[in-house]
Amino acid sequence: MSATRSPRRTAQATLAPPSAHDAKAAIGYRVRTGTATAVLLGGPTTSPRVLTRLQVPLCDADDPDVRQPYHVVTEQDEARGMMLVRQTMKAATDLATRATEQLMKRAEEERRRVRAAGLVVGSDVDPASLRSLHVRAHALEGRLYRDAVEAALSACGLTCNVFVEREVVAQAAALIGKDPSELKGTLNALGRAVGRPWGAQEKMATIAAWVALVPK
Numbered sequence: 001m002s003a004t005r006s007p008r009r010t011a012q013a014t015l016a017p018p019s020a021h022d023a024k025a026a027i028g029y030r031v032r033t034g035t036a037t038a039v040l041l042g043g044p045t046t047s048p049r050v051l052t053r054l055q056v057p058l059c060d061a062d063d064p065d066v067r068q069p070y071h072v073v074t075e076q077d078e079a080r081g082m083m084l085v086r087q088t089m090k091a092a093t094d095l096a097t098r099a100t101e102q103l104m105k106r107a108e109e110e111r112r113r114v115r116a117a118g119l120v121v122g123s124d125v126d127p128a129s130l131r132s133l134h135v136r137a138h139a140l141e142g143r144l145y146r147d148a149v150e151a152a153l154s155a156c157g158l159t160c161n162v163f164v165e166r167e168v169v170a171q172a173a174a175l176i177g178k179d180p181s182e183l184k185g186t187l188n189a190l191g192r193a194v195g196r197p198w199g200a201q202e203k204m205a206t207i208a209a210w211v212a213l214v215p216k
Contacts, residue, residue, distance in 0.1 A: 025051065025112040027103050027158065028209030029096075030120045030165075030201045031149050033141050034059045034067040036096065037201035040103045041209035042112055045176065048186075048210055050194045052106050053202060056099040058092040058145050066091075070137040070144070085144065092145055096152035104156060117153045117160040118208030121146050124164045161211060165204055172207045175214055183207075 024043045029036050035058055040051040059067050065076075069088050073081030100117075107114045127139035146162070153160045163171060173180040187206060191198030 023112050024213065025107040025110070025114045026209040026212035027100060027114055027117040027153070028120070028205040028207065028212065029056075029117070029149050030204040030208070031058075031142075031146050032122065032201075033138070033145060034061055036099075036145070036149060037205045038099055038103060039202060039205040039209050040106055040114075041206060041213060042107075042110065043213050045210070045213045045215070048190070048206075048213060050190050050206065051110055051112075052103070053194070053197075053205075054099050054103065056095060058095050058148060059088055060091075068137070068141050070140040071134075074133045074137045089144055089148055092148035093151045093155075096149045097155050100152050100156045100158070114158065116212040117158045118212045119146065119149060119160055119162045120165050120168050120204040120208045121162060122165055124162070161208070163208060163211075168204065168207055172211050175211050 026041050026043075028039045028041060036056040038054040038056050040053070042049045042051045061067060065072050065084055066088055069081055069084035071081075072084055104114045122142060123139065125139055127136050127143060130136040130139055150160060150162070169180050169183065173183045176183065178186070187203045190206060191202070
């Protein structure tokens with residue numbers, strides 16, 4: 001496998017030092033096949049602030065077999081494919097751990113402590129329930145990268161909740177105590193504060209982090 005890239009930090013808002021009541025933070029990930037978008041969100045829950053964002057490569061994107069190893073298992077060579085599965089899982093976990101540590105260090109620089117994390121994924125379907133081998137391979141790869149990020153967060157001492165993208169806005173609004181339209185408005189305001197990029201991936205990662213800020 002060729003060398004993988006380190007997480008890339010994007011633009012961030014300038015923040016005043018937090019007061020005692022809002023000196024907590026949370027991390028949100030939107031996980032996709034081979035990559036993730038991460039957001040570090042500072043409290044309080046009632047008025048969160050984006051501290052920084054990362055685009056996190058979870059594999060060597062230039063090698064399609066490494067990025068989609070279950071396609072190799074089902075369509076090419078099972079033994080080689082399973083070797084790639086293990087290789088990709090380890091690389092993805094290492095890269096996500098490195099990114100999480102970077103975000104936690106950033107929180108410390110802002111005199112905040114990361115309390116928890118959240119993930120947004122595209123689907124929660126059980127891959128074994130899918131009859132098409134090709135579709136099942138996609139589902140298994142999605143689960144692989146999700147498992148890698150969860151393992152990274154656990155290695156960093158963080159608990160996390162997992163949400164499915166099509167359900168997360170309604171679920172988060174209920175947990176945060178906002179109307180869904182109000183939640184979307186706050187997301188847009190956060191995007192204006194930090195600038196581009198601010199698309200669907202950043203918004204989903206922010207929602208996951210925002211829910212993680214809610215007091216348990």
